[in-house]
Amino acid sequence: MHDAAKPAASASRSNRSYPRACRLLARANFEAVYDGGRRRASKQFLVFFRRRTALDAVSRFGISVKKALGGAVVRNRLKRRIREILRVHRQEIGTGWDIVIHPRSSVATAPFAALERELLDLLASALK
RNA sequence: CGGGCAGGUCAGACGAUCGCUGGCGUGGCGUUGGCUUCGGCCGGGGUCAUGCUGGAGGAAAGUCCGGACUCCGCAGGGAAACGCGCCUGGUAACGCCAGGGGGCUUGUAGCACAGGCUAAUAGCCUGUGCCACGAGCUACGGAUAGUGCCACAGAAAAUAAACCGCCGGUGCGUUCCGCCUCUGUGACAGGCCCGAGGAAAACCUCGGGCACGUCCAACAAGGGCAGGCAAACUGGUAAGGGUGAAAUGGUGGGGUAAGAGCCCACCGCUCCGCUGGCAACAGCGGAGGCACGGCAAACCCCGCGUGGAGCAAGGCCAAAUAGGAGGGGAGGGCUGUCCCGGCCCGAUGUGGCGCAAGCCAUAGCCCGCACCGAGCAAUCCCCUAACGGGGAUAAAUCGGCGCGGACAUCAACCCUCGGGUAGGCCGCUUGAGUCCGGUUGCGAAACCGGACCCAGAGGAAUGAUCGUCCCACGGCGUAGGCCGAAUUUUGGACACGCCGCGACAGAAUCCGGCUUAUCGGCUUGCCCGCCAA
RNA sequence: GGCGCUAUGGUGCAACGGUUAGCACAUCACCCUUUCAAGGUGGAAAUGCGGGUUCGAUUCCCGCUAGCGCUA
Numbered sequence: 182m183h184d185a186a187k188p189a190a191s192a193s194r195s196n197r198s199y200p201r202a203c204r205l206l207a208r209a210n211f212e213a214v215y216d217g218g219r220r221r222a223s224k225q226f227l228v229f230f231r232r233r234t235a236l237d238a239v240s241r242f243g244i245s246v247k248k249a250l251g252g253a254v255v256r257n258r259l260k261r262r263i264r265e266i267l268r269v270h271r272q273e274i275g276t277g278w279d280i281v282i283h284p285r286s287s288v289a290t291a292p293f294a295a296l297e298r299e300l301l302d303l304l305a306s307a308l309k
Numbered sequence: 310c311g312g313g314c315a316g317g318u319c320a321g322a323c324g325a326u327c328g329c330u331g332g333c334g335u336g337g338c339g340u341u342g343g344c345u346u347c348g349g350c351c352g353g354g355g356u357c358a359u360g361c362u363g364g365a366g367g368a369a370a371g372u373c374c375g376g377a378c379u380c381c382g383c384a385g386g387g388a389a390a391c392g393c394g395c396c397u398g399g400u401a402a403c404g405c406c407a408g409g410g411g412g413c414u415u416g417u418a419g420c421a422c423a424g425g426c427u428a429a430u431a432g433c434c435u436g437u438g439c440c441a442c443g444a445g446c447u448a449c450g451g452a453u454a455g456u457g458c459c460a461c462a463g464a465a466a467a468u469a470a471a472c473c474g475c476c477g478g479u480g481c482g483u484u485c486c487g488c489c490u491c492u493g494u495g496a497c498a499g500g501c502c503c504g505a506g507g508a509a510a511a512c513c514u515c516g517g518g519c520a521c522g523u524c525c526a527a528c529a530a531g532g533g534c535a536g537g538c539a540a541a542c543u544g545g546u547a548a549g550g551g552u553g554a555a556a557u558g559g560u561g562g563g564g565u566a567a568g569a570g571c572c573c574a575c576c577g578c579u580c581c582g583c584u585g586g587c588a589a590c591a592g593c594g595g596a597g598g599c600a601c602g603g604c605a606a607a608c609c610c611c612g613c614g615u616g617g618a619g620c621a622a623g624g625c626c627a628a629a630u631a632g633g634a635g636g637g638g639a640g641g642g643c644u645g646u647c648c649c650g651g652c653c654c655g656a657u658g659u660g661g662c663g664c665a666a667g668c669c670a671u672a673g674c675c676c677g678c679a680c681c682g683a684g685c686a687a688u689c690c691c692c693u694a695a696c697g698g699g700g701a702u703a704a705a706u707c708g709g710c711g712c713g714g715a716c717a718u719c720a721a722c723c724c725u726c727g728g729g730u731a732g733g734c735c736g737c738u739u740g741a742g743u744c745c746g747g748u749u750g751c752g753a754a755a756c757c758g759g760a761c762c763c764a765g766a767g768g769a770a771u772g773a774u775c776g777u778c779c780c781a782c783g784g785c786g787u788a789g790g791c792c793g794a795a796u797u798u799u800g801g802a803c804a805c806g807c808c809g810c811g812a813c814a815g816a817a818u819c820c821g822g823c824u825u826a827u828c829g830g831c832u833u834g835c836c837c838g839c840c841a842a
Numbered sequence: 843g844g845c846g847c848u849a850u851g852g853u854g855c856a857a858c859g860g861u862u863a864g865c866a867c868a869u870c871a872c873c874c875u876u877u878c879a880a881g882g883u884g885g886a887a888a889u890g891c892g893g894g895u896u897c898g899a900u901u902c903c904c905g906c907u908a909g910c911g912c913u914a
Contacts (some may be wrong), residue, residue, distance in 0.1 A: 197327055206768070243768060253815050265773045268328060
């Protein structure tokens with residue numbers, strides 16, 4: 182296996198990217214997290230998480246916004262703001278997890294800095 | 310300058326930092342296919358870095374219509390079902406668009422009639438009808454093909470008749486009513502007489518009487534008459550009948566016993582003809598007194614159209630696992646290869662357990678018969694006195710061959726093939742394309758020429774954070790000039806600063822429309838108001 | 843992505859195009875009871891929104907809004 186070399190290379194390149202490798206891309210991955218993982222909630226978020234088989238692999242994230250939270254514009258904005266948090270702070274979150282984030286309705290209007298702090302605290306306490 | 314209507318167009322700008330994603334190029338890493346002279350060469354796709362370049366809309370929305378495209382189905386005709394429906398044109402097509410026609414509503418002006426006001430044939434107001442012009446709306450085939458419905462109210466709601474009313478006749482006559490006259494009863498407002506009171510004859514009030522008089526109130530009988538007529542019956546009418554959304558053409562005049570298109574004028578309607586128009590339709594003329602209420606977004610009739618499903622269509626590649634088809638196959642596989650041994654799977658026999666499917670243990674890898682060979686004695690025969698030797702033969706067992714049975718159609722396993730899931734690739738964005746110019750057309754649009762390439766994602770990109778500016782609005786504050794009321798004071802727009810807010814909304818195969826949502830900016834045309842020249 | 847259905851008082855349901863939109867439960871007031879419950883009497887309360895057809899619309903037609911379901 183050559184996994185050991187690749188994260189080191191990408192980490193040296195940049196620490197604020199959000200490439201395809203760290204996203205959940207298939208329905209089966211989401212189902213695995215829902216079925217086999219634990220969950221933790223806060224005021225603004227609901228988080229599902231599950232260990233990957235390789236502990237030193239890159240953590241992968243998925244975002245799911247239900248239709249009741251608004252139209253397509255509102256839902257897209259929710260996902261973009263969460264992606265931005267993950268993109269900037271991805272290195273501070275531990276490796277080897279699959280994480281699915283469900284935002285609640287107040288995420289669309291809350292200030293960005295508060296959201297950032299709350300999500301990071303939630304993930305830090307959950308993945309301990 | 311401001312406002313309104315209609316159309317077109319734009320969809321905050323700039324910058325910094327960090328990202329996502331398509332294309333083209335370069336490089337690194339690992340992977341895979343083909344060819345090979347085994348040195349390599351040519352590709353495919355993945356990932357990472359880097360350079361250049363592109364990255365939401367006018368509605369991307371709703372999914373209401375119409376197409377392109379794809380697959381499936383399909384001899385022809387009809388029916389059913391669904392949709393559409395004035396005419397002409399545009400278009401790939403449409404339920405869309407353009408132009409035209411008809412209808413409805415509304416405004417203005419005119420004419421006719423009715424009613425009211427005023428001294429007034431003049432004028433004003435209201436209502437009805439007709440016509441002209443302007444604006445808006447219009448799912449706008451057929452109601453003499455049929456069926457159905459039209460509540461309440463009203464005489465009546467669809468064949469036009471019944472009812473009330475109106476009118477003629479019978480009733481009808483010396484007999485009912487009315488009127489005239491005479492007589493009588495009766496009455497007494499008028500008249501006369503008497504009495505009482507007011508001082509008082511005349512005057513006034515009250516009471517009583519008379520019938521000369523009068524029939525103004527009433528009754529009876531006789532005579533007469535320009536008269537009238539109930540109930541009921543019969544006939545003529547459709548003018549009128551508070552209603553209603555709608556009442557069997559409308560208005561005016563003539564006419565009549567009363568009336569009526571019964572007759573006439575104008576308007577409307579139907580039919581015919583002519584003219585104009587491609588047509589819808591319009592105009593004119595003639596004929597007909599008029600026979601035809603509304604609803605088809607009620608059933609329906611007529612005409613036209615429609616095969617079904619949809620890019621998650623459809624096509625290609627294809628892991629693991631479990632099925633399928635064909636062939637081989639009672640043994641097979643693994644332990645690198647050979648032998649031995651061992652293990653696993655399979656089927657078979659036996660035993661045990663279990664209702665059963667099946668599970669566990671164990672045995673050996675098909676069985677029977679005949680023949681041949683090996684095996685060959687302690688059996689038989691021969692030699693030997695004996696030990697011993699020689700020969701023959703049976704059975705178990707092993708091997709070979711033949712025949713028969715089992716198997717061959719079940720099965721581990723092997724080979725080949727096919728469908729196909731996850732997943733991947735194509736479809737996928739060059740198209741009824743966009744912009745500019747010209748020509749034709751009232752226009753929708755069409756044609757010609759030139760230029761250009763303008764998102765292709767797929768748990769789903771096209772952004773996040775911050776700063777500066779801009780526009781409109783709201784709030785607060787400041788002090789400056791202006792306007793209005795005016796005693797300090799207060800209101801309005803302008804100016805400056807700060808804060809807040811920044812429309813509707815996100816491509817999902819692609820187009821043409823429709824509908825819906827939407828803060829505003831710019832611009833074109835028309836109309837209205839103000840100011841200036 | 844495609845297709846279909848529904849919307850009526852607070853709730854669950856009715857209503858041929860034609861009264862003042864009906865029924866049950868709930869709710870409010872009064873009566874009954876020592877009180878509560880039950881019972882009785884009376885009241886309030888609704889056609890999702892906007893247009894159109896019609897004399898007249900909950901009903902018919904069109905467009906929105908919301909909810910629900912089916913399919914792959």
